[in-house]
Amino acid sequence: MANEREKMAAGDWYSCLDPVLDALRNNARIACHAHNTMPPDQRGTIAPALRALFGAVHETVFLEAPFHCAYGFNVFLDKGVYLNAGCTVLDTAPVRIGARTMLGPSVQLYCADHHRDPTLRVQGLEIARPITLGSDVWIGGGAIILGGVTIGDGAIVGAGAVVTRDVAAGITVAGNPARAIKPRG
Template sequence: MENFDYLQMLAGELYIARDVAEACDPREGREITRQINQTNRNDREKIKRLVGKIVAHKDDNYWITPPVYVDYGKHITVGSNFYCNLDCIFLDVNKITIGDNVMVGPRVSFYTAGHPTDAEIRNEALEFGLPITVKDNVWIGGNVVILPGVTIGKNSIVAAGAVVTKDVPDNVIVGGNPARVIREIGEADKAKWERMKDTYYRKKKEFEER
């Protein structure tokens, strides 16, 4: 059954949360996360099966480390090779869309929800939600907060503790509160890490051949 406030919520318009419940009850997602968080962390098969009920996934190559928290558990999509460390929050009143090869550190918060800046309107229980998009090959450090409507560009890095209030370009490192571009990621980065990779494999081969 269609529901006005649920449609408003996903459209990024004002809505009243208590009037969404009939169309999209958040209790199911919260119950699933309760089960995830009470499961022995060594039981990876059960955790992955339960996580698959709260995130739409491109393939079977995804992992979220408990504990994890969601608002609805209905509006999260992750790409291939997705890894999320422990204690993350997905406040998914609107869509959270994550690309391929994304790494998320511990205690990262994805906040799609927002409230009016006018106190009288806010006190009427009207709120809104804007989608969050994370593109391919992004690394998000621990304790990052991502606010409503933000897009993080491909290959970029969000430094630990950053509060991301606006879009992040491709191929940059951002940090701070509010997050700002620290520098671009370029050929010098590639050359450095190619050298370190080559050294790793050389030393590993030498170790194994001893």
């Protein structure tokens, strides 16, 4: 029988109340705290504790403070990725961000989805769905990207948008729920 971390990794329903998962989230809290409280001249582009926690992070990645993630080990950041202040990554599943992608302030990436049945939800049941952002994507401030979403290369997500479905490469979306909009010009 699989443990809760294995269920989470497999994309099955799992209990987020599991003590092992809680300990892993605590590790992420400690690394985020180090990143968020270090003087910028000591922190550099990303605090060493946070860099060590991530699944993979290119040396040219830049994360503004404050930053929050759930686990960290499911975060994969390619070269030149920039996350502005206040970004949150609930990485219960892999979050892959492609080269030169930029996230505006307070962008939220939510892989976790809680059970719809309130009896099961109170037991901590949730499911993890990955998020993939291609290369050269721009996510406007305050946007929310839900689990299971892939955003193609060069796409733009307008500020405050809530993205519930995949976005094709080169498309601009905005609104709640996010929908394709005609380009200016």
